[in-house]
Amino acid sequence: MDLLTIPLHDAFAPLAVSFVLAAMGLNIHYGYTGLLNFGQAAFAAVGAYAMGVAIASFDVPFIPAVILGVLFSVLLALLMGIPTLRLRADYLAIVTIAVAEVLRLFFTTTNKDYFHARDGVSGFTSGFRNANPYSEGMLGFSRNDLWVMTVGWLLVAFFCLLTWLLVRSPWGRVLKSIREDEDAVRSLGKNVYYYKLQALILGGVIGAFGGFVGALGLASVQPDSYNLDFTFIAFTMLILGGAARVLSPVVGAVLFWGLLSFLQTLLSKLIGEWGVIPDSILNSEQIGNVRFMVVGLSLMLLMIYRPQGIFGDKKELAIDGR
Amino acid sequence: MAAETTQDQTNPTDAPDAGQVRTGREGLVGLENEPGVAKPDPIVVATGIMRQFGGLKAVDVDHLEIQRGVITALIGPNGAGKTTFFNLLTGFDTPDSGDRTFNGRSLKRMSASRIARMGMVRTFQLTKVLSKLTVLENMRLGATGQIGERFWAGVLPFLWRGQEAANTERARDLLARFKLDAKEGDFAGSLSGGQRKLLEMARALMVEPELVMLDEPMAGVNPALKQSLLGHVKSLREDGMTVLFVEHDMDMVRDISDWVVVMAAGRVIAEGPPDSIMSDQRVIDAYLGAHHDTDITQLDAEAVMAEAEAELREEEQS
Amino acid sequence: MVKSRPLAVLAALLVAVLTLGIAVGASPARADDEDESERTLTAQLEDSASGNTPVEGVEITVTTSDGDEFTGTTDADGLVEIVFTSPAGTPVTVSLDEDTLPEGAQLRPGTKTELTVSSTLSTISVDFAIGPDNRDVETKLDRIPGAIYNGLLFGLVMAMAALGLSMIFGTTGLTNFAHGELVTLGAVCTYLLNVAAGIPFLLAVPMTVVVALGFGWLQNRILWAPLRHRGTGLIAMMIVTIGLQFLMRNFFAYITGSRTELYDDFTSPTGKDFAGLFTYTGRDLAVAAVSIAVLTVVLLALSYTRLGRATRAVADNPALAASSGINVDRVISIVWVVGTALAALAGAFLAFQLGITYQIGQLVLLLLFAAVTVGGLGSVWGALIGSLIIGVLIELSTLVIPTDLKNAGALALLIVILLVRPQGILGRRERIG
Known part of the structure; x- marks a missing residue:
């Protein structure tokens, strides 16, 4: 029974919401504009750290702290976009992956009075929790979780609506055209660089909201939550759902997060309770590695065999693979 | 819009006594067949344009003027640097040295999109229609000054619906003129090579350009469509636009161009009216230098075939 | 036929790697836990x-x-x-x-x-120093020669990996985000052979290179070649490299766990003083000599052998190369084989400085990208020069910023280069747009 209930539980929990938002941001980047951002974790991290540190160390109220987080993610987008968006797609990918790693090192090793190294930032949730309308938990979620989930899923709905409106507007038409052929768009007098920067910022800000939700769910901001795993899981979720569809990152993320949780539960049972797999092949520490190997393999296989995602139709493949 | 204002502003200053300036085709009468000859009413002036790839000088043009309101052809053997020169004029590539002006304004450090907004719009040798957009959406994309293309306005459809409807109407008119109206709902990717050329040209007109630059408009177009394409190019001139095109098809060059510029090995070697330029010794030498013992017309046929095949291969791969 | 190929290859790849790992790696690494010794x-x-x-x-x-x-x-x-x-x-x-x-x-x-x-x-x-420093004070200036020495050494080793990355990019246009893992492969494989199987280091390294040659051939054969033939786009392939990176990294983590391991041999060489400027060891010299020899051979081969010239022709213009009778597929296959082996050799050596951990790849990838971008993506000499610059830069940067953050210096240089000269020092403008 746990094999079903735990994954179902996890698939809607605060952490899953945080991945949904991260994947939605990547959908704007990769799905609609064709930008390769391999550092979505950096946006989530910058958002979460800015909010967390502002509240915990500087007593900034909750809403201004969130706005601060958004501002920092915009700055990050400018930092990564300005040098790279005039160049080949690889350069953005290289810089984003590098910035994400260096930021993680930065949060781990510097300004320990504010970032608290690996322990991370905590003590910033009271403002948010005081507004909690739930008096008790239900369905196995604590009342805090329920509150984070309510706000988180409302954010998801809001950003879905925003994305839906945008991709149907002339603005979205320019983005989709850039994805297909930048030069054609340029020849028609559109400032491609400017649109790419806007897309990078929008997707980054959505990613930062993923960071907020994750931080509120865990009640802490730790550097290791924002390693490359974060980005690649979000990427896999996006590809699974099928890029360039408004709801695909949501479906992909819930499905994939549920799947990962199922795998975790199953493997733990196989080595623990049921004792099917001997400890010499797999111990509890290694379950995480095996799960992530599955992530990597899924991403490869999806990209090779179903780049349009599970629900997409290859004929009207929204993403040109080249 | 922007393009029109520029024109209004520049014309009077350029030509205070407009009655005296010989505009359009008239202005070409009696000019010398010398490379770099000055035109009475130039829309584009290029000076000292140089572009090197590695050690190779791809383009090295001392001086070239393009007369406003006429159809100018840019010809030359393969590898003469025509397309590179095109890219340099339209901002898709930047010259290592030299500058070009459009309506008297320098294009130095100007992006391709900015140049297009100024009224100098190009098409591509290998057509760049957006195959995953419908024909109509391709056309709508061409319209400039769209409110809905701004991020915040994009979210609020009531701000841009009216303008979009007006653009759509203009797009449908153009599609009807280019006989693509029946296809407006189809994905552009489903069009034939010739139809793509037509769509690309129609889309360029959505920008409301003053100068239309066509890079090999006939390459890969089947003969049946060629005549109608020729007609469309001519009609651009009748509508008051200036046309500059690169072409290998000498029939087309002879048929529609008012002036021909010949490039070889990166330089402009001759220019003049089509009937006299074909017999110019320098032009013959340039073509013979590139391909021994070949008659110019025959050579062009070969070149077109080669281009068409290259394009076909490219399409197969995609 | 074509469709099932990549899957089969992937499966084979996975099985091969898994067997290698489980057979040699997993158990001994854990056996070490019991093998505790009393120390003072x-x-x-x-x-x-x-x-x-x-x-x-x-x-x-x-x-x-x-x-x-x-x-x-x-x-x-x-x-x-x-x-x-x-x-x-x-x-x-x-x-x-x-x-x-x-x-x-x-x-x-x-x-x-x-x-x-x-x-x-x-x-x-x-030793924990207490009180003010009364000794002959070692100033930052005194540390410069040592930093340059260490940086050059690191850069030389890294250049081998960068060369492979650059060659793969040059011939296929693909930016290989899994290249760092090929470096880890070298370190982990040498470790397994040396520590788990008890093979002397000097023998384990050539064996690792052989394994890497095989792995390079295999990954091209089962993954990249079929994808190329299907006409899969470069962006899609880049995402596949990211997937492979993730798969391999976690596989290495599965083998080594979160520990940082050391080889059995040559772990603590004696340092010798060089003119009072810096300390060097015999191991350093051997590593540098091998790296220089390997780099020289590869660079000479690229310039003077038929195959090398063919490689440069493919990098220059694949279509033209193909039409002039060069077997482009074979060239690319060899580039993958050689590139993988170079990366693995670099990994075997880098493990001396970094320790054997699954995180080598991620760390080195960032530095590799910085190196090839600074030098010029696709240029072989650029890869070499870029690596040396990055190596020296990160060591020198420790004089002013915390050691933990030294890689940030590489990133900063990367961003500056992209702003002022995106084609890198030796790259060509045409490649970047």
Whole structure:
């Protein structure tokens, strides 16, 4: 029974919401504009750290702290976009992956009075929790979780609506055209660089909201939550759902997060309770590695065999693979 | 819009006594067949344009003027640097040295999109229609000054619906003129090579350009469509636009161009009216230098075939 | 047929890697846990502020890689001796509790309260400096020659990996985000052969290179070649490389766990002083000599052999190369084989500096990208020069920024280069747009 209930539980929990938002941001980047951002974790991290540190160390109220987080993610987008968006797609990918790693090192090793190294930032949730309308938990979620989930899923709905409106507007038409052929768009007098920067910022800000939700769910901001795993899981979720569809990152993320949780539960049972797999092949520490190997393999296989995602139709493949 | 204002502003200053300036085709009468000859009413002036790839000088043009309101052809053997020169004029590539002006304004450090907004719009040798957009959406994309293309306005459809409807109407008119109206709902990717050329040209007109630059408009177009394409190019001139095109098809060059510029090995070697330029010794030498013992017309046929095949291969791969 | 190929290849790849890992790696790594040895840590604390008087009552803690803690306190002579057990060959952390320092005694500015000791000797001695620095002060200026030496050494080794990355990019246009993992492959494979299978290091390295040659061939055969033939786009392939990176990294983590391992051989070479400027070791010289030899051979081969010229022709213009009779597929296959082997060799050597951990790849990938971008993506000489620049830069940057952040310097240079000269030092403008 746990094999079903735990994954179902996890698939809607605060952490899953945080991945949904991260994947939605990547959908704007990769799905609609064709930008390769391999550092979505950096946006989530910058958002979460800015909010967390502002509240915990500087007593900034909750809403201004969130706005601060958004501002920092915009700055990050400018930092990564300005040098790279005039160049080949690889350069953005290289810089984003590098910035994400260096930021993680930065949060781990510097300004320990504010970032608290690996322990991370905590003590910033009271403002948010005081507004909690739930008096008790239900369905196995604590009342805090329920509150984070309510706000988180409302954010998801809001950003879905925003994305839906945008991709149907002339603005979205320019983005989709850039994805297909930048030069054609340029020849028609559109400032491609400017649109790419806007897309990078929008997707980054959505990613930062993923960071907020994750931080509120865990009640802490730790550097290791924002390693490359974060980005690649979000990427896999996006590809699974099928890029360039408004709801695909949501479906992909819930499905994939549920799947990962199922795998975790199953493997733990196989080595623990049921004792099917001997400890010499797999111990509890290694379950995480095996799960992530599955992530990597899924991403490869999806990209090779179903780049349009599970629900997409290859004929009207929204993403040109080249 | 922007393009029109520029024109209004520049014309009077350029030509205070407009009655005296010989505009359009008239202005070409009696000019010398010398490379770099000055035109009475130039829309584009290029000076000292140089572009090197590695050690190779791809383009090295001392001086070239393009007369406003006429159809100018840019010809030359393969590898003469025509397309590179095109890219340099339209901002898709930047010259290592030299500058070009459009309506008297320098294009130095100007992006391709900015140049297009100024009224100098190009098409591509290998057509760049957006195959995953419908024909109509391709056309709508061409319209400039769209409110809905701004991020915040994009979210609020009531701000841009009216303008979009007006653009759509203009797009449908153009599609009807280019006989693509029946296809407006189809994905552009489903069009034939010739139809793509037509769509690309129609889309360029959505920008409301003053100068239309066509890079090999006939390459890969089947003969049946060629005549109608020729007609469309001519009609651009009748509508008051200036046309500059690169072409290998000498029939087309002879048929529609008012002036021909010949490039070889990166330089402009001759220019003049089509009937006299074909017999110019320098032009013959340039073509013979590139391909021994070949008659110019025959050579062009070969070149077109080669281009068409290259394009076909490219399409197969995609 | 074509469709099932990549899957089959992937499966084969996975099986191959898994067997290698499980057969040699997984079990011995765990067996080490039981193989604990008793060791001693000694330290003597003296306060230079008061004429090197012993400092008494300071608490020193040894933390092993298992997380076990052993604590001792300095006696009247300032001496402390802590007996502890730790898994063989793993580093330990020694920390000093600053709160227990007696009144008036202060750690010398810049002295860390926590040291990581990777020595495998049975008696370890450490030193925490207390009081002002009265010795012949080593200034930042004095550290420059050493930093340059270390940077050049690191850059030389890294250049081998960068060369492979650049060659793959040059011939296929693909930016390989899994290249860092090929470096880890070299380190982990050498470790498994040396430590788990007990093969001497000098033999383990060539064996690793052979394994890498095979892996390079295999990955092209089962993954990249079928994808190329299907006409899969470069962006899609880049995402596949990211997937492979993730798969491989976690596979290595599965083998090594979160530990940082060391080879059995050559782990603590004797340092020799060079004209008072920097310290070098025989191991360094050997590593540098091998790297230079390998780089020279590859660069010469690219310039003077038929195959090398064919490679450069493919990098220049694949269509033209193909039409002039060059077997482009074969060239690309060889580039993958050679590139993988170069990366693995670099990994085998880099493990001396970085330790054997699954995180090598991620760390090195960033530096590799910085190196090839600075040098010029796709240029072989650029890869070499870029690596040396990055190597020296990150070592020199430790003079001004915390060592933990030294890789940020590489990133900063990467961004600056993209802003001012995106094609890199030796790259061509046409490649970037």
